[in-house]
Amino acid sequence: MLYSSHSEIFTRKWEKHSGADLVHFFNEDGLGAIVNSSRGIIAAYKQEKYASFGELNYADASRQAVKDMIEDISGALNNR
Secondary structure: OEEOOOOOEEOOOHHHOOHHHHHHHOOOOOOOOEOOOHHHHHOHHHOHHHHHHOHHHHHHHHHHHHHHHHHHHHHHHHOO
8 A cells, every 4th residue: 555645545556557656655855655565576476577586486586576666666756
């Protein structure tokens, strides 16, 4: 769930959205938002993008999914 500083509540599945969709939840300093993508990260190996990691390497797939999410959100914040 995402919470904005204005107490709005939104539920989104990360794999269907991008950092650009989340920009308006952050303060001007890039803080102020909580992004929860627990299912998308825990089960990243099930997504086509991370399938090459395989089920046995789910932790590596999850780690890469987190890195990709951070990069995507950071890029969107830098380009707003």
